[in-house]
Amino acid sequence: MEKQTLDIKNTASNVALSKKAEKLVVDLVKSSHSVYRKEINHWQQARMAKNSLQHPRHYLLQRVYRDAMLDTHLTAVIENRILRIQNKRFVITDQNGVTIPEKTQLITKKWFSDLVRYALESVHFEYSLIQFIKEGNEIVAVKNIDREHVNPDACTVVKNVSDDSGLDITAFPNDLALVKLYEGGGLLEKAVPLTILKRHSWASWDEFEQIFGMPIRIAKIGSMSDSVKNEVASWLESMGTASYGVFPNFAEIDIKEANNRDAFNVFMKKIETVDAQLSVLINGQTMTVQDGSSHSQASVHQKTQDEISEADLKGFLYWANDVLAPILRNLGYAIAENESIGVERVTDPIEKMKTDEKIMTHSGYRLSKDYLERVYGVELEELPEPHKPNPTQKDQDEKKN
Numbered sequence: 001m002e003k004q005t006l007d008i009k010n011t012a013s014n015v016a017l018s019k020k021a022e023k024l025v026v027d028l029v030k031s032s033h034s035v036y037r038k039e040i041n042h043w044q045q046a047r048m049a050k051n052s053l054q055h056p057r058h059y060l061l062q063r064v065y066r067d068a069m070l071d072t073h074l075t076a077v078i079e080n081r082i083l084r085i086q087n088k089r090f091v092i093t094d095q096n097g098v099t100i101p102e103k104t105q106l107i108t109k110k111w112f113s114d115l116v117r118y119a120l121e122s123v124h125f126e127y128s129l130i131q132f133i134k135e136g137n138e139i140v141a142v143k144n145i146d147r148e149h150v151n152p153d154a155c156t157v158v159k160n161v162s163d164d165s166g167l168d169i170t171a172f173p174n175d176l177a178l179v180k181l182y183e184g185g186g187l188l189e190k191a192v193p194l195t196i197l198k199r200h201s202w203a204s205w206d207e208f209e210q211i212f213g214m215p216i217r218i219a220k221i222g223s224m225s226d227s228v229k230n231e232v233a234s235w236l237e238s239m240g241t242a243s244y245g246v247f248p249n250f251a252e253i254d255i256k257e258a259n260n261r262d263a264f265n266v267f268m269k270k271i272e273t274v275d276a277q278l279s280v281l282i283n284g285q286t287m288t289v290q291d292g293s294s295h296s297q298a299s300v301h302q303k304t305q306d307e308i309s310e311a312d313l314k315g316f317l318y319w320a321n322d323v324l325a326p327i328l329r330n331l332g333y334a335i336a337e338n339e340s341i342g343v344e345r346v347t348d349p350i351e352k353m354k355t356d357e358k359i360m361t362h363s364g365y366r367l368s369k370d371y372l373e374r375v376y377g378v379e380l381e382e383l384p385e386p387h388k389p390n391p392t393q394k395d396q397d398e399k400k401n
Contacts, residue, residue, distance in 0.1 A: 059148035126186035181315040205267035
């Protein structure tokens, strides 16, 4: 790895650097991921490794995060938060905030939509490292580098997760971009213990169902012979869920039913509470993904969610204009220094028409054709001249009347 770093420093060509970066990133050694479920002690050890002052390690925590994302509710609320930003229409604007349609087409691409998703994932996973795949100087795709191989503190990419040194991210400013929209750890660091406790409840509930969900069949036999016990055991096993069986006279069958019918509430309430806490952690509220109690309360919860989305959007736009826009300019994209990446603000067309009508009525100005086409997304044509009958035809019509 040291030799590779020296080669990078001694290489003058940006094209050569790009190819070298792509090769090194593609050739990363994939770690063998454990299929065992993570527990609280794994989460604690991973946090200690991440916060180490001498040799911080992030890959253990990322493995815990991957395990936590198997939780369906956590996946749903995170996906909801990301999509609220990813589904917006991003545009290129001039210094006055006016959309430039022909330049907006430069980012109306799949790679940009993927980039938005990877950037928003950093809110939850703490960071993302995005690699730009190019054909010539045009971006055709982006990749999210496996976070286990990224050390955001040292700004390096390592081939083996246990390595101390690796590829310097800053040596490839037009190929690799580190995203961290918020300072501190990702939200998954707080979500992991909740998902582990929830999984324990699911397992306990499943065990409770197996023990108490079906009547217990007890066979009392009068012989201590192993062959007799094995024979009766095979009969019980072959009964399955059926409620009948054939036994010898010396076997007595006793059916025991569970008296506690609502013990499942212990597990259900815990699972519901964990889901509610995950909703509060990710979206700041619960009612937009769970049942609400009233319209007024739901409106307050919706406002809280909108505030979080607005903060996410601002964070992404700051990063996009401070990091992404210079990369695009370096690659030759026609984006001027006084132009920026923004988002199209959608307003109610009825209210917009009322506002435009007041402007034309009271200001003494009229709206241009270009403005109307751009704002309302329509194509306007001049009205045809009204048909004027010739004088002879007009006189004849009057005589008839």
